[in-house]
Amino acid sequence: MKTIFKHIKGDRAIWAIVAVLAILSFMPVYSASTNLVYVVGNGSTTGHLIKHIVLLLMGFGILYGVHKIPYRYFSGGSVLMLPIVLLLLIVTIAQGTTIGGANASRWIRIPFVGVGFQTSTLAGLVVLVYVARYLAKNKEKKIVFKESLLQLWLPVGLILILILPANFSTTAIIFSMVIMLTFIGGYPLKYIANILGIGVVALGLFILVIKAFPDAMPNRLATWESRIDGFFNSENQPENYQVEKAKIAIATGGPFGKGAGKSVQKNFLPQSSSDFIYAIIVEEYGMMGALLVIFMYFLLLFRIIIAAKKATTIFATLLVIGVGLPIIFQAIINMAVAVNLFPVTGQTLPLISSGGTSIWMTCFALGMVLSVSASKNDTEESILDDNPLDILHETI
Template identity: 80%
Template sequence: MKHIFQHIKGDRAIWAIVAILAIFSFMPVYSASTNLVYVVGNGSTLGHLVKHIVLLIFGFAIIYGTHKIPYRYFSGGSVLMLPVVIILLLFTMSQGTTIGGANASRWLRIPFVGMGFQTSTLAGLVVMAYVARYLAKNKEKQIDFKESFINLWLPIGAVLILILPANFSTTAIIFSMILMLCFIGGYPLKYLGYILGIGLIGLTFFVLVAKAFPNAMPHRVNTWQSRIENFWKGEAKEDYQVEKAKIAIATGGVTGKGPGKSVQKNFLPQSSSDFIYAIIVEEYGLAGASIVIFIYFLLMFRILVAARKATTIFATLLVIGVGFPIIFQAIINMAVAVNLFPVTGQTLPLISSGGTSIWMTCFALGMILSVSASKNETEETIMDDNPLDILHETLD
């Protein structure tokens, strides 16, 4: 065991928090998978648990491998990966598949593996690293809006436009996190106002086009509209998922019904992924739910510590850019389960089942740990990295 710890670098508290969340996820996933087994008729509960454990093991391997990469490589790597991500998103839109009822254009089937990959999650990480690189590179310069629009916002806009038709919530999260990162990175507030206005106009235009040509993107805008309307009406007929989640939470009480004793898991769709927090509240009560919230906020604190200790501006922005979306996604998932937000389809990081979510979260955590494990570096070293040089080093 001591030999293993010698190879683990970075913030040990983050390693411990990730391990705690992963181990805790075993029982909720095992319990909630009965819906997939007995209602949907998909596999066995033990099979779903084993699959989840295997995904987490690979996830820890991703964290370990990523945290061994010098974080400066993520700067040039984001430039190399941006066109790759755009191509993947285009391919996903045309060749996507349906997995567990999810929208066809969200997922890309991986050949010979039998698994789906949600390309928007990878796109989010690449975009945040790209934004961090741009802000760090221009830290001492007076930013020109035209130049930044071409070099920063046009690539970002291309990515968001390709994600939007199938996944509005992910698009909104990525865009919000980009605005937050730009604010922290010193991007002029006046220009951020311009970008926010352009984004709202673009979204309005997209909705109008989707309404005018409903066959192009069937049901997507109507789905967003119905979710928002159901949320704001309050007394109107509840969405089935929200109704079952509220029943699960109401019957959980302070201490819960006990592990594996949830009743609503048999009726709640996506009980092992999007609405797993409702199952946690039902089985572990207010006490268990509060502990989960505390762990995520502890993770946020350690992310802030890693950002504070970073030795370069790029490292600080990278940690915030890839770390805060994890916490934000967790807050949204839990808020949806308790009916504070409309249904979004966001999973609970490291607890919900699902390979893409687990692996991309682990990739982000590996990047954070790479920063916290790094020795002192200068900003010039980071920014002088040529993407072609990084590609050459990788090939060598």
């Protein structure tokens, strides 16, 4: 055990939280996968559990590898990754793959591995690191709005435009996190207000274009409208099927639940092992299980805030906030959807839901946080003066 601890750096509480969340996910994923086996006819429950464990082990490999990288490399790395991410998003739109019935333009398949990858999740991570770099680099400078439009908002806007057609909820989350990060990073409030106005206008124009050319994105706008309208006007129309089954699962869980593997609604609830796994957890483990999951994410939030406060540079602080808080935000949204406090979004529960992209990107983000918490004597100049090409050369 001492040998293992010698090789892991950073906040060990975060390591422990990640391990606990991973272990907590085993039984819910195994239980909920019966929906995929007996309803969809896809594989076996044991096969789904083994796949989930393998994805988690790969995630821990990513976490370990990333936390060994000095966090200053992520600054220049974000500049290198922006064009790659833009290209991946374009490829995804052009030839996306349907994964379990999900929208075809959200996923691409990794060659030779047979695993789907949701490029928007990687894009969101790169964007937030890039924004943290920009804010840290200009912290002591007077920001000119026209210059920031080109340097900051053009790359962010291009990525959001490419994600929006297939994944509105992810676009909204990334945009919200960028706005939050710019506010914390000292970007002028009047400029933030301008960007919010531009964002609202751009979304309105996008909706008008979809209405004018409905064949360009069949059913997407109708899906958004039905989810939002169904949430706010549930008394006047039939309730969303997924929400209805999730509420039944939660209502029948009681204080201690029905027991591991004894969920009934997992057989009727679509995406029971991913988007609505929290409802299955509550049904099988009751209020106690639900509170335990909430507590673990609250504890993770607490440790992320501590890591941000202990960071020795502005970039490090913004990096931890930028990549750490979205994990908590996503968890809150997932649980809020399950209990019908938020419209259906399709966001997974980090480190618990099945799905390789979510696990890998969450581990990548937490690896960055651990890299920051493991560092001690970096200076802002050494980080922001790094040439991205020099970083690429050192990496190779």
